[in-house]
Amino acid sequence: MKKLSGLKKTTKVDFATYLGVTLAFLIVYYRLQRGGLTNAMTSWLVPVCCFIVMAVSLNLVVGISGELSLGHAGFMSVGAFSGVVAGMSLRGAIPFTPVRLVVAILVGALFAAVAGVIVGVPVLRLRGDYLAIVTLAFGQIIKDLINCLLVGYDSKGLHIIFNLGKKTVADLHLEEGGVAIIKGAQGAVGIQKMSSFLAGYVLVMVTLVIVLNLIRSRTGRAIMAIRDNRIAAESVGINVTKYKMIAFVTSAALAGAAGALYGLNYGSLVSSRFDFNTSILVLVYVVLGGLGNIWGSVIGATVLYILPEALRQFADYRMLFYAIVLILVMLATNNPHLQQLAGTVAERFRGKKPARAGEGGQSHE
Amino acid sequence: MSEPIKRKPTKLVPVPSTNKIPERDINKAPILECRHLGIDFGGLTAVNDFDMAIGRTEIAGLIGPNGAGKTTVFNLLTKVYQPTRGTILLDGVDTHPMNSVQVSRHGIARTFQNIRLFGNLSVEDNVKVGLHNQVRYGMVQGILRLPGYWKKEKLAHESAMELLSIFGMQDLADHQAGSLPYGAQRRLEIVRALATNPSLLLLDEPAAGMNPSETAELMENIVKIRDTFHIAVLLIEHDMSLVMGICEGICVLNFGEIIAKGTPDEIKNDPQVIEAYLGKKREV
Amino acid sequence: MVFFSYLISGISLGSVYAIIALGYTMVYGIAKMLNFAHGDVIMVGGYISFCAISYLSLPPAVAVLLAMVVCTVLGVLIEGLAYRPLRQAGSLAVLITAIGVSYFLQNAAQLIWGVTPKIYTSVVSFRLPNSLTRLGLSSEALVTVLSCVVIMVALTTFVNKTKMGKAMRACSEDKGAAQLMGINVNATISMTFAIGSALAAIAGVLLCSAYTTLLPTTGSMPGIKAFTAAVFGGIGSIPGAFVGGLLLGIIESMAKAYISTDLANAIVFAVLIVVLLVKPTGLLGKYVPEKV
Numbered sequence: 014m015k016k017l018s019g020l021k022k023t024t025k026v027d028f029a030t031y032l033g034v035t036l037a038f039l040i041v042y043y044r045l046q047r048g049g050l051t052n053a054m055t056s057w058l059v060p061v062c063c064f065i066v067m068a069v070s071l072n073l074v075v076g077i078s079g080e081l082s083l084g085h086a087g088f089m090s091v092g093a094f095s096g097v098v099a100g101m102s103l104r105g106a107i108p109f110t111p112v113r114l115v116v117a118i119l120v121g122a123l124f125a126a127v128a129g130v131i132v133g134v135p136v137l138r139l140r141g142d143y144l145a146i147v148t149l150a151f152g153q154i155i156k157d158l159i160n161c162l163l164v165g166y167d168s169k170g171l172h173i174i175f176n177l178g179k180k181t182v183a184d185l186h187l188e189e190g191g192v193a194i195i196k197g198a199q200g201a202v203g204i205q206k207m208s209s210f211l212a213g214y215v216l217v218m219v220t221l222v223i224v225l226n227l228i229r230s231r232t233g234r235a236i237m238a239i240r241d242n243r244i245a246a247e248s249v250g251i252n253v254t255k256y257k258m259i260a261f262v263t264s265a266a267l268a269g270a271a272g273a274l275y276g277l278n279y280g281s282l283v284s285s286r287f288d289f290n291t292s293i294l295v296l297v298y299v300v301l302g303g304l305g306n307i308w309g310s311v312i313g314a315t316v317l318y319i320l321p322e323a324l325r326q327f328a329d330y331r332m333l334f335y336a337i338v339l340i341l342v343m344l345a346t347n348n349p350h351l352q353q354l355a356g357t358v359a360e361r362f363r364g365k366k367p368a369r370a371g372e373g374g375q376s377h378e
Numbered sequence: 379m380s381e382p383i384k385r386k387p388t389k390l391v392p393v394p395s396t397n398k399i400p401e402r403d404i405n406k407a408p409i410l411e412c413r414h415l416g417i418d419f420g421g422l423t424a425v426n427d428f429d430m431a432i433g434r435t436e437i438a439g440l441i442g443p444n445g446a447g448k449t450t451v452f453n454l455l456t457k458v459y460q461p462t463r464g465t466i467l468l469d470g471v472d473t474h475p476m477n478s479v480q481v482s483r484h485g486i487a488r489t490f491q492n493i494r495l496f497g498n499l500s501v502e503d504n505v506k507v508g509l510h511n512q513v514r515y516g517m518v519q520g521i522l523r524l525p526g527y528w529k530k531e532k533l534a535h536e537s538a539m540e541l542l543s544i545f546g547m548q549d550l551a552d553h554q555a556g557s558l559p560y561g562a563q564r565r566l567e568i569v570r571a572l573a574t575n576p577s578l579l580l581l582d583e584p585a586a587g588m589n590p591s592e593t594a595e596l597m598e599n600i601v602k603i604r605d606t607f608h609i610a611v612l613l614i615e616h617d618m619s620l621v622m623g624i625c626e627g628i629c630v631l632n633f634g635e636i637i638a639k640g641t642p643d644e645i646k647n648d649p650q651v652i653e654a655y656l657g658k659k660r661e662v
Numbered sequence: 663m664v665f666f667s668y669l670i671s672g673i674s675l676g677s678v679y680a681i682i683a684l685g686y687t688m689v690y691g692i693a694k695m696l697n698f699a700h701g702d703v704i705m706v707g708g709y710i711s712f713c714a715i716s717y718l719s720l721p722p723a724v725a726v727l728l729a730m731v732v733c734t735v736l737g738v739l740i741e742g743l744a745y746r747p748l749r750q751a752g753s754l755a756v757l758i759t760a761i762g763v764s765y766f767l768q769n770a771a772q773l774i775w776g777v778t779p780k781i782y783t784s785v786v787s788f789r790l791p792n793s794l795t796r797l798g799l800s801s802e803a804l805v806t807v808l809s810c811v812v813i814m815v816a817l818t819t820f821v822n823k824t825k826m827g828k829a830m831r832a833c834s835e836d837k838g839a840a841q842l843m844g845i846n847v848n849a850t851i852s853m854t855f856a857i858g859s860a861l862a863a864i865a866g867v868l869l870c871s872a873y874t875t876l877l878p879t880t881g882s883m884p885g886i887k888a889f890t891a892a893v894f895g896g897i898g899s900i901p902g903a904f905v906g907g908l909l910l911g912i913i914e915s916m917a918k919a920y921i922s923t924d925l926a927n928a929i930v931f932a933v934l935i936v937v938l939l940v941k942p943t944g945l946l947g948k949y950v951p952e953k954v
Contacts, residue, residue: 022552081754135939142696142753143938146893149886150931157928177922198924223521230520230527231510231534234499238507241496248456248490249574250482250511259517289886293761300758305498329773336765340744343759347751 027225030308034221038214045210053322061318062213063089063275066220068298068314069307070267073224075296076305077233078260079240080137081145083292084152087132088125088265089272090287094159096121096273097201097282101194102166104205114207118216118273125269128155129262137257152292159284160198167191200283201276208278216274217311220267225307227263236260237305301342400626403433407470409485409578409610410455415464416634417454424450425634428464432578432627437604437611439625441618441645443654447634448614449491452580456488457481469577483511487576489567491583491614497556501547501566504555505538508573513537541569544606545599560587565596572603579603581613585620593617597624622646630654667798668919669912674803674872676911677810681865682888683895683903684817685858691834691898692854695753698760699740701885702767703859707733707866708876709771712780722785729863737859738852746848764882771878779877782870806868813861814904821900826853834898887914887930894934896947905945910934 041058044050071085100117107113132151136144161176167188174184182193195201227233235256238246247253276282295314302313320338324331345351399408408431415428425447432438440448453459455466457478466473468484476484487508496504506513513534519526542548545565550558555566564584571579584600585593597620604611615621621628622642630638630645632654638645645651682704689697707729714725744763748756786801821827829850832840841847869884870876887910895906910930917929937945 075754081757135935139938139942142690142897143893143942145696146890147935147938150890150934153886154928154931157925161922161924177925226521226523227517230517231506231513231515231530232517232520234503234507235510237499237503238496238510241498242494244458244478245490245494245496245570246507247458247478248482248488248494249508249570250479251507252479297758297761300754304754332765333769333773336762336769339762340759340766343755343762344744344747347748347755349750 023229026308027229030221030225030311031218033308034214034217034311038210042210042214053325057319057322058210059208059213059278060275061315062210062217063271063278064295064298064318065217065311065314066271066274067268067295068302068310069217069220069224070264070271071295072299072302072305072307072310073227073260073264073267075299076303076310077228077240078236078257078264080257080261081141082148082261082264083145083289083296084132084148084150084155085264085268085295086287086289086291087148087152087155088128088268089275089291090155090159090284091128092121092125092269092272093276093282093287094162094195094201094272094284095124095269097204097276098164098166098171098194100207100273100277101192101205102171110207111212114212114274114277117207117277118212118270121273121276122266122270125272126262126266128269129265130258132265133258133261137254137261149289149292152287152289156284156288159195162195163193163197164195165191165193198283200281202281204277204280204282206278206280208274213274216270220270221307221311223263223267228307232256232259297339301339399431399433400436403435406434408432408467409434409469410612411465411467412455413465413467415451415454415461415466417450417459417462423634425454425631426463427635428454428631429636430629430639432610432612434577434610435604435608436626437600437613437624439621439628440612440614440631441616441621441628442631442637446631448631449582450634451631452488452582452614455481455580456486482574482576485575485577486580487571487574487578488580489564489571489582489584491586493560493563493567495555495563495566495570497554499555500551501542501553501555501558502535502538502551504566504570505541505573506534508541508570509534509537510574512573512575538573541573544572544603545569561592564588565599568599568603572607577609579609579611581611581615583614583616585615585617590619593620596620600624664798664919668915670798670803672912672915673908674800674806674911675915676891676908677806678865678869678872678884678907679888679891679911680810680904680907681813681861681868682884683892683907684813684900685861685865686889686892687895687897687900687903688830688854688858690892692830693741693745693851695745695756696760696889697745697855697858698757698885699763699767700858700862701881701883701888702764702771703733703737703740703862703881704866704869704884705771705876705878705881706736706767707863708782708870708880709775709780710863711785711867712782712870712876715783715785716780722787726785726864726867729867730860733859733863733866734856737855737862741852741855746851768878768882775878777878779875782874782876784871784874785867786871802868802872806872809864809868810904810907813864814900817857818900820857826850830854887927890931890934893944894937896944899944899946899948902944902946909945 045055067085067089071082074080074082096117099120100113103113103116107116136147136151139147163174163176163180163182163185165172165182165185165187167190169188172185172187174180176197182196185193187193192203235246235251236259238251239253239256243253298313298317299310301317302309321331321335324334327334410432412428412430416426417424428451440451442448450459454461457473457476468481468486471484473481473484496507499507513530515526515530539548539551542551547562547565547569550562555563558566568581568584585596588596600611601624625642628640628642628645629636630651637650637654638648682700685700686697689695710732711725711729714720714728715722720728740763744759745756748759784802786805788801790799790801790804821830829840829845832843832845833847833850837847866881888907891906891910892903894910895902895904913933914926914930917926921929
């Protein structure tokens with residue numbers, strides 16, 4: 014009997030997450046249709062969805078798999094640019110925009126997954142801080158490589174060159190009527206905006222289903238077992254590299270999907286938008302939302318994306334304020350006295366007597 | 379161990395079983411046979427010339443003073459370390475090319491001296507992780523929750539509960555493994571090891587930190603496990619009441635070398651063992 | 663000759679990286695944390711010396727000293743207020759806090775000094791004879807390399823010969839045992855931050871003297887690269903930081919000269935990845951096996 018209620022508990026949390034996201038979407042969508050949102054607010058909708066997906070997918074690596082990644086924005090970048098190229102060059106082949114958007118997102122996810130494999134093979138051999146620094150390095154490399162990319166398309170198909178010196182768009186030798194999509198350091202320009210809030214919601218839901226179901230399955234248990242104790246996981250016959258790789262590549266693919274949606278939401282896009290700071294920003298969403306806590310990532314991303322945007326009226330002071338809040342929250346959540354207090358309150362609330370205190374937060378190697 | 383040690387290939391010489399195994403197992407090939415097993419860490423020889431055979435349903439003990447190399451033997455058997463010398467035959471198969479994961483799939487399961495549970499997972503999930511290679515389904519099935527997922531999860535749940543019932547731990551299934559009391563954590567490690575469906579169970583100080591009544595219960599349970607699953611058990615233990623109580627064959631290790639092998643009675647009266655444990659008798 | 667001048671600019675850049683990397687590596691060695699705010703302390707050092715020279719018209723030597731003092735105080739304050747309460751927390755919590763501190767410093771600098779770049783006048787006032795400058799050797803490069811060598815020697819002596827240095831090494835091995843032996847661990851960690859931050863101030867002055875523009879974000883990229891250099895050489899190792907910094911500077915300079923300016927950073931990071939794959943603890947790092 015006890016077991017049944019236990020099974021229900023995780024299922025309950027999952028359904029509450031789906032329900033919460035759906036309700037929030039419906040309310041915002043209703044207000045959007047009624048014109049109840051300011052222009053600024055409307056412009057937040059798609060990016061918020063993208064960053065929720067980013068946070069949830071990064072949580073899969075950092076919280077569930079227990080590996081610190083500082084290059085998550087690199088995968089977003091790969092997804093964004095490949096998605097934009099797909100979205101624009103398929104204009105003739107798939108005239109119906111929503112379908113083209115889906116295809117672009119899938120292309121973005123696929124390319125990011127390939128990048129995930131390329132990065133993951135060497136990276137996952139390393140441990141701890143070394144893994145972190147190498148993911149950081151890969152993020153930078155991806156950014157720089159995209160800066161050297163020239164892509165255009167015409168009736169003959171895609172033209173891609175890698176610019177090592179002084180090549181320009183003219184070197185693509187596009188036919189008349191051809192369009193240059195990515196212009197090196199200038200980034201992608203003239204993008205047709207295809208993303209919508211509805212698409213964002215769908216992507217968030219798909220991401221949640223994938224990640225939550227993965228965690229509750231055999232694969233997810235293996236990933237978490239490796240996080241908790243690698244040697245014990247090996248001793249029960251779990252292939253550590255394989256499962257770390259699954260987590261890493263799945264996460265990269267989801268980040269790529271988010272990137273594609275993000276890229277197709279703007280008229281132009283430069284690769285510096287996906288730099289180290291973006292990776293860090295997403296990491297902050299994940300850590301403040303709670304490591305391994307998926308709905309925490311959803312809320313963390315939403316609140317922390319909107320907070321600095323909403324603070325724009327304080328202009329110069331907003332990032333300072335954000336920084337102070339960040340430090341204070343970290344100090345408060347890691348304060349042993351406050352943790353003990355929170356533990357006691359939570360137990361009282363549930364009607365049990367207080368158990369071991371100071372357990373809060375997940376251990377991280 | 380800064381770089382992997384190249385192992386000298388050992389010629390397999392047909393030697394008779396390296397020690398006596400119980401009468402009932404005598405006609406079957408031993409589940410585990412170590413021949414001249416050894417490992418060096420840098421210049422230090424941690425284990426040398428370790429010969430041992432374990433019968434199919436034997437409960438064997440590995441004892442010796444602290445630092446004798448007992449846990450190192452376990453680490454060699456489970457391939458946490460690759461041996462420098464010698465051969466390990468697991469059910470007649472040389473484990474030399476295998477890694478930890480493959481050894482586990484070939485039937486060795488172990489517990490750890492310093493408990494290594496998956497602390498953030500529930501008790502049930504710990505056992506389910508142990509069932510990883512027994513109850514299998516693909517990642518896509520899990521994500522899409524296809525019928526196979528439900529069927530296999532149900533099976534995993536039932537098997538996990540059955541295994542937990544060995545130690546009467548079904549009621550703890552939802553607890554976080556890391557928050558269990560010490561004794562329960564040790565028992566859970568044994569259950570998790572059993573979940574991998576081993577033919578040889580290695581227990582590293584299973585009674586450490588237990589009081590005499592808990593130890594007595596553990597002894598009964600180890601015998602029960604052997605009788606239920608028909609597996610061999612090799613255990614490291616400092617509690618002599620446990621070792622002498624249930625082990626059929628005992629191997630004594632000192633400074634990485636075997637100093638005695640035999641039945642509990644033989645070991646108890648072996649002068650070398652007494653010397654290793656108590657020191658040399660002073661000449662009067 | 664052209665090669666020689668690239669080599670010199672590489673060594674000079676590498677010396678700056680090495681000085682910054684020393685700060686990273688010492689803090690990592692002792693507090694086991696990645697101090698992401700270290701790069702921003704460099705920036706603060708740059709601004710303080712800039713203000714001292716431009717607004718207060720102090721002589722360069724005094725300005726450098728002032729920058730060192732301010733950064734030392736800043737480093738100790740950051741450690742005491744933001745990192746010390748997290749001594750028992752997970753490494754990620756400390757990392758995020760360090761990122762918060764980094765944002766804080768950048769935005770505070772932006773509020774105080776604005777977003778328009780300041781034009782930094784070099785603190786090095788003497789000129790080298792033409793025979794040397796023709797080889798591509800500038801007085802700034804000479805001063806940078808010399809400072810790096812002096813710092814390196816001084817720091818190695820300090821860590822190996824003094825009581826405080828011994829305490830630092832003890833803390834980096836085992837904080838608990840060090841405490842039991844009567845070492846004040848908190849004071850030792852503060853001392854490490856103080857030294858690291860003072861070095862960051864020097865690095866800031868040298869960096870700005872060589873590149874002449876100063877922005878609130880000036881410190882972040884050199885910070886990341888110096889961190890890379892520290893990992894490259896083996897994080898926690900003082901000679902490693904020196905070797906890693908120099909190599910990184912030379913690789914960057916050569917990549918810029920002979921391959922592509924746009925890809926120079928990518929090449930630097932690619933070399934780092936290759937080194938870590940071949941030697942997972944960096945060039946001079948120690949391998950600590952996991953106990954089972």
